[in-house]
Amino acid sequence: MAGSSWTNQVVAKLVVGGPGGGVFIYNGTPAANNLMYSVSRTSGVDAFGNQYIQGAVSYSRQGIGVYAVQQDLNTAQIVFWTSTVAMNSTSPIWWQQAGNTGGVISVGTSGLTVNGGNNAAGRLTLSSAVSPILSVTPIAAQDPNNAGVPESWHTMTPSGSWANIAGESLEMRMMPDNMVALHGQLTIPTGVTGPANTVSVIGAAYRPPNRDEPMVAIETLSASPFTATAHLLLARSSGNLDLFGAATSGNLLRIQSQYPTDGTSN
Amino acid sequence: MGGDTKRMTSYVPCAGSPISLAATADTTGLNTGNLTNAFTVNILGTMPPVWEWYRCNITAPTATQQFAGGACSIYVDQHRPLTFTFPAPGGTEWDPSQPIQLRQGNELFFFWQLPSSTSPVPLVTLFLRYDADLAANQSFRG
Numbered sequence: 001m002a003g004s005s006w007t008n009q010v011v012a013k014l015v016v017g018g019p020g021g022g023v024f025i026y027n028g029t030p031a032a033n034n035l036m037y038s039v040s041r042t043s044g045v046d047a048f049g050n051q052y053i054q055g056a057v058s059y060s061r062q063g064i065g066v067y068a069v070q071q072d073l074n075t076a077q078i079v080f081w082t083s084t085v086a087m088n089s090t091s092p093i094w095w096q097q098a099g100n101t102g103g104v105i106s107v108g109t110s111g112l113t114v115n116g117g118n119n120a121a122g123r124l125t126l127s128s129a130v131s132p133i134l135s136v137t138p139i140a141a142q143d144p145n146n147a148g149v150p151e152s153w154h155t156m157t158p159s160g161s162w163a164n165i166a167g168e169s170l171e172m173r174m175m176p177d178n179m180v181a182l183h184g185q186l187t188i189p190t191g192v193t194g195p196a197n198t199v200s201v202i203g204a205a206y207r208p209p210n211r212d213e214p215m216v217a218i219e220t221l222s223a224s225p226f227t228a229t230a231h232l233l234l235a236r237s238s239g240n241l242d243l244f245g246a247a248t249s250g251n252l253l254r255i256q257s258q259y260p261t262d263g264t265s266n
Numbered sequence: 267m268g269g270d271t272k273r274m275t276s277y278v279p280c281a282g283s284p285i286s287l288a289a290t291a292d293t294t295g296l297n298t299g300n301l302t303n304a305f306t307v308n309i310l311g312t313m314p315p316v317w318e319w320y321r322c323n324i325t326a327p328t329a330t331q332q333f334a335g336g337a338c339s340i341y342v343d344q345h346r347p348l349t350f351t352f353p354a355p356g357g358t359e360w361d362p363s364q365p366i367q368l369r370q371g372n373e374l375f376f377f378w379q380l381p382s383s384t385s386p387v388p389l390v391t392l393f394l395r396y397d398a399d400l401a402a403n404q405s406f407r408g
């Protein structure tokens with residue numbers, strides 16, 4: 001129907017092309033602040049003063065501000081935008097307003113990434129109306145020493161004469177909620193007489209920054225009657241993992257605990 | 267002294283223009299079971315030797331109704347395809363840069379791909395005129 005003079009037609013195919021081309025759909029009569037959808041190779045300003053961004057973008061007004069969902073033409077990203085200024089604002093332009101990106105979903109060689117946005121007060125929220133949120137595979141924190149790498153268990157080197165039990169080595173792991181998990185079993189050496197005795201040294205990225213964090217470790221006889229004694233185990237901000245209380249050489253120290261890495265200094 | 271004097275074409279509305287006709291169940295046999303607007307010579311009346319169809323509206327029959335839209339093939343004298351339209355709901359208007367020239371005795375048929383039971387039916391309004399300066403129309407007294 002190229003060149004048809006009939007108005008308000010249903011067409012089987014709409015082809016838009018050429019430099020500077022685009023498709024713009026408005027919510028009602030085209031005017032300022034009612035641009036509803038745009039498809040364009042470049043960002044710009046439409047005939048009614050509406051600032052639009054490149055890609056295939058849907059817009060909605062939220063009060064005076066703009067929410068937009070952009071399929072970015074330059075990257076494999078879906079970008080969620082929020083702003084508190086109008087679509088026809090020139091200072092600032094709504095999509096250049098500081099802290100206005102609500103989130104990004106992107107796909108790359110490392111998989112699917114969901115980013116909660118560049119607003120310092122923003123967050124990524126997962127919610128389900130009734131049923132629990134189901135994770136088919138475990139959720140892992142990022143390895144504190146390897147950006148983009150899922151966290152895994154890291155073996156800790158015993159200090160002094162402490163010795164790991166084979167197959168039960170002391171390990172640590174950063175959890176998604178900023179807790180560090182510890183587990184393992186060691187043979188108690190001689191000289192554990194009561195004051196702080198360093199079991200191992202915590203890696204810098206795993207230390208509690210603002211306070212020493214207490215935990216409980218259990219000393220047990222290695223054979224019947226397997227009598228158990230509780231000890232204070234302190235994860236220090238200095239890095240030492242210190243055991244307190246006299247312990248008998250040859251007994252086993254069993255550790256299964258966790259401590260926070262975002263405690264305050266209050 | 268001066269060249270030929272040019273003046274505007276003298277367009278004259280055809281008698282009865284604009285002519286409105288609501289679609290009815292097809293009786294031509296070419297659109298059986300569907301709606302057809304048949305602008306036959308009985309509807310058009312006596313037309314000039316050469317006339318133009320220069321504008322058209324397709325709407326619902328009354329202002330309170332809305333035509334739901336549909337595909338339509340437009341033929342001259344039942345067998346010559348002329349144009350086609352597929353109005354979206356609400357109707358359509360046709361105002362071409364080159365009106366369609368027709369001759370005395372031509373009939374226009376709007377064959378809709380709409381069942382005869384469709385309601386509201388499309389109301390087609392044709393705007394017709396002729397060029398009074400054409401030699402062929404000089405003897406026409408319409």
